[in-house]
Amino acid sequence: MAKATDxxxxxxxxxxxxxxxxxxxxxxxxxxxxxxxxxxAAGVTKGALYHYFGSKEDLLQEVYARVLRLQQERLDAFAxxxxxxxxxxxxxxxxxxxxxxxxxxxAAIFFRSMHHLSPEKNKQVRAERRRYHERFRxxxxxxxxAGVFSTATPADLVVDYHFGSVHHLSTWYRPDGxxxxxxxxxxxxxxxxxxxxx
Amino acid sequence: MAKATDxxxxxxxxxxxxxxxxxxxxxxxxxxxxxxxxxxAAGVTKGALYHYFGSKEDLLQEVYARVLRLQQERLDAFAxxxxxxxxxxxxxxxxxxxxxxxxxxxAAIFFRSMHHLSPEKNKQVRAERRRYHERFRxxxxxxxxAGVFSTATPADLVVDYHFGSVHHLSTWYRPDGxxxxxxxxxxxxxxxxxxxxx
Amino acid sequence: MAKATDxxxxxxxxxxxxxxxxxxxxxxxxxxxxxxxxxxAAGVTKGALYHYFGSKEDLLQEVYARVLRLQQERLDAFAxxxxxxxxxxxxxxxxxxxxxxxxxxxAAIFFRSMHHLSPEKNKQVRAERRRYHERFRxxxxxxxxAGVFSTATPADLVVDYHFGSVHHLSTWYRPDGxxxxxxxxxxxxxxxxxxxxx
Amino acid sequence: MAKATDxxxxxxxxxxxxxxxxxxxxxxxxxxxxxxxxxxAAGVTKGALYHYFGSKEDLLQEVYARVLRLQQERLDAFAxxxxxxxxxxxxxxxxxxxxxxxxxxxAAIFFRSMHHLSPEKNKQVRAERRRYHERFRxxxxxxxxAGVFSTATPADLVVDYHFGSVHHLSTWYRPDGxxxxxxxxxxxxxxxxxxxxx
DNA sequence: TATGAATGAGAGTTCATTCAT
DNA sequence: AATGAATGAACTCTCATTCAT
Numbered sequence: 001m002a003k004a005t006d007x008x009x010x011x012x013x014x015x016x017x018x019x020x021x022x023x024x025x026x027x028x029x030x031x032x033x034x035x036x037x038x039x040x041a042a043g044v045t046k047g048a049l050y051h052y053f054g055s056k057e058d059l060l061q062e063v064y065a066r067v068l069r070l071q072q073e074r075l076d077a078f079a080x081x082x083x084x085x086x087x088x089x090x091x092x093x094x095x096x097x098x099x100x101x102x103x104x105x106x107a108a109i110f111f112r113s114m115h116h117l118s119p120e121k122n123k124q125v126r127a128e129r130r131r132y133h134e135r136f137r138x139x140x141x142x143x144x145x146a147g148v149f150s151t152a153t154p155a156d157l158v159v160d161y162h163f164g165s166v167h168h169l170s171t172w173y174r175p176d177g178x179x180x181x182x183x184x185x186x187x188x189x190x191x192x193x194x195x196x197x198x
Numbered sequence: 199m200a201k202a203t204d205x206x207x208x209x210x211x212x213x214x215x216x217x218x219x220x221x222x223x224x225x226x227x228x229x230x231x232x233x234x235x236x237x238x239a240a241g242v243t244k245g246a247l248y249h250y251f252g253s254k255e256d257l258l259q260e261v262y263a264r265v266l267r268l269q270q271e272r273l274d275a276f277a278x279x280x281x282x283x284x285x286x287x288x289x290x291x292x293x294x295x296x297x298x299x300x301x302x303x304x305a306a307i308f309f310r311s312m313h314h315l316s317p318e319k320n321k322q323v324r325a326e327r328r329r330y331h332e333r334f335r336x337x338x339x340x341x342x343x344a345g346v347f348s349t350a351t352p353a354d355l356v357v358d359y360h361f362g363s364v365h366h367l368s369t370w371y372r373p374d375g376x377x378x379x380x381x382x383x384x385x386x387x388x389x390x391x392x393x394x395x396x
Numbered sequence: 397m398a399k400a401t402d403x404x405x406x407x408x409x410x411x412x413x414x415x416x417x418x419x420x421x422x423x424x425x426x427x428x429x430x431x432x433x434x435x436x437a438a439g440v441t442k443g444a445l446y447h448y449f450g451s452k453e454d455l456l457q458e459v460y461a462r463v464l465r466l467q468q469e470r471l472d473a474f475a476x477x478x479x480x481x482x483x484x485x486x487x488x489x490x491x492x493x494x495x496x497x498x499x500x501x502x503a504a505i506f507f508r509s510m511h512h513l514s515p516e517k518n519k520q521v522r523a524e525r526r527r528y529h530e531r532f533r534x535x536x537x538x539x540x541x542a543g544v545f546s547t548a549t550p551a552d553l554v555v556d557y558h559f560g561s562v563h564h565l566s567t568w569y570r571p572d573g574x575x576x577x578x579x580x581x582x583x584x585x586x587x588x589x590x591x592x593x594x
Numbered sequence: 595m596a597k598a599t600d601x602x603x604x605x606x607x608x609x610x611x612x613x614x615x616x617x618x619x620x621x622x623x624x625x626x627x628x629x630x631x632x633x634x635a636a637g638v639t640k641g642a643l644y645h646y647f648g649s650k651e652d653l654l655q656e657v658y659a660r661v662l663r664l665q666q667e668r669l670d671a672f673a674x675x676x677x678x679x680x681x682x683x684x685x686x687x688x689x690x691x692x693x694x695x696x697x698x699x700x701a702a703i704f705f706r707s708m709h710h711l712s713p714e715k716n717k718q719v720r721a722e723r724r725r726y727h728e729r730f731r732x733x734x735x736x737x738x739x740a741g742v743f744s745t746a747t748p749a750d751l752v753v754d755y756h757f758g759s760v761h762h763l764s765t766w767y768r769p770d771g772x773x774x775x776x777x778x779x780x781x782x783x784x785x786x787x788x789x790x791x792x
Numbered sequence: 793t794a795t796g797a798a799t800g801a802g803a804g805t806t807c808a809t810t811c812a813t
Numbered sequence: 814a815a816t817g818a819a820t821g822a823a824c825t826c827t828c829a830t831t832c833a834t
Contacts, residue, residue, distance in 0.1 A: 638794085639795055
């Protein structure tokens, strides 16, 4: 959670700023992180930040955009694979856990700071989030229609149940805990699939 | 989420302040809520606030203390009931959903603003939270030891899985949605119990 | 133009701030005057300024409101007097010169900084200004209708002609110049009346 | 007041910059206009601006120099004409009105932004302004000495009276108002001449 | 002749908190 | 028990200008 930021080396300034902001937003929260802290952590001046980003909020949005893009791409790949629905859902469910643990900072920011975005940007992020949710739900529904998943619970609720646990990871997961990220991922995917047994 | 606050009536000033603060913290976040806004919403002056509370942070802690107390009491009651373990877990799992929905503002604050507390107070809240978690975990383990719940997943993880979905409620639950709070609670408890089938 | 400001004495803080702001706005212009300079000149802190005024712009508006109020009152008094129209116009025309010279700072600010007000406040000031203009015009028209003033020039234009010269005072008038303010006032009023001879 | 600026065409870059700056200074004031806005309006980059002009202030001074040169030339022409003094003054007085209305942007900048120049440049502009004033005053005095103008008012004051109204034009004159610029000019010149009748 | 990344100082404003009353 | 004036530090953001290319 506290990787060092390259403050003067070869990494381009915008990336340096984004990395520093991500770390600080995750550690201290968006409102508690001052622009001054960000530029100091990135080894540049305020002017440089405002040369590349229109506002502090833009930095936050960039963090969102990056993680959303990544997760959507991965979900699409797993969902489109040529495998049985049970397997595709299990792998997608496990992958989102692994990816989230790999980017715990982004995840923490995502779920904690979304309400700091202006209504306009918030709407945009929610829309992309919705698209992600629906792709996942389609997998659940596909299995329900095929009769391999129980229909006892509405698919929407099933998805929210699983995403809740993903969301929660940044609260309790520690890299030095008893379980590796893959083990956690397998367990959580397993819980989902077991709950869906007819 | 936006109940009116009694700004001048008979409610004692400290309660009025707490109610106003809860609503505003949930709506706009802790950092985005100014002390001025709180006292205006409560119909008192700054001096009055600082007469009853030592700081803005104290208000936040009071919100936590209240919700933690309430949830611990309810969990204890369900866990100590004289019923089969399967039923006790189901009812505890459903109740925490209902209680959370009944106090969505508190829940939103809880999961979003904990890092705004000073390290000392944070530690205290985490300790109480831990106690709550462990009581819940004990229920799962009891069922596992009795052979009615699967032991495929560590009990800790099971608890985090469920709490994740509770935590997530404030993100997606809307009172005017298709499901009543009781229906949501039953579904989520059902998912938990189904996942625990041996 | 550079009266000393009471920085710590008995004058109430709002007045001190207004006096300091007036002097600095006149000397350096609104945009060139920083809030920091104002509070230093008034011997208070920024917090105190924002306790009494909502913004820097509010200070500017207060300067306007004060001078508009004063001038309207005086004009009304002269216009309502029980004297021949020729005399009433002459005295009103001379008085606005004297009053303007007495408050050269306000006048300089008035004509130089009005466009710094937000559209909303600008509109409000223009409306009050318009009222003043129309009262003055009514005097000219009264004389024209009575046949004592020439109708060769539209009354509106006559008023703008005179006010232009008043406006211009802050550009050239110096207290240590060859003419006293009363002499200047009499000359300018005389020019107006002479121009209006049939 | 808002002529479009040729942002990419054949007009040389310095002229384009000057035109854009003039329009923006008049619309928003000197301090409120950023160098960035000027170069964007002119369709060039900052580097280009600083290639041709040493500073933002230099742009302002160029605007002044241009209008001063123009007005001095025209006044000299009218003053030197071979006509009776009464006619020469009337025509000069009317011409400055027409020229000012033709360049209302420059006029607005002139009277509002002079104090934004550095002391050195300010002094220079005032000196040229003084020369213009004195040429005009000489006309008044010539008529007074010839007995065709009243000597009741000092010539200096007469000139300031007229210039005040010229200065004031940018405050009230609107191209779509009831009077054409020529009509306004004739009226204002007439007021001056009528005031000077012995 | 022109670019545009980067600077660094300073802008207006907000805010939790204190304290004399 | 309660007021509200005042503090002072921190906040986000702007801007004219420079300079390597």
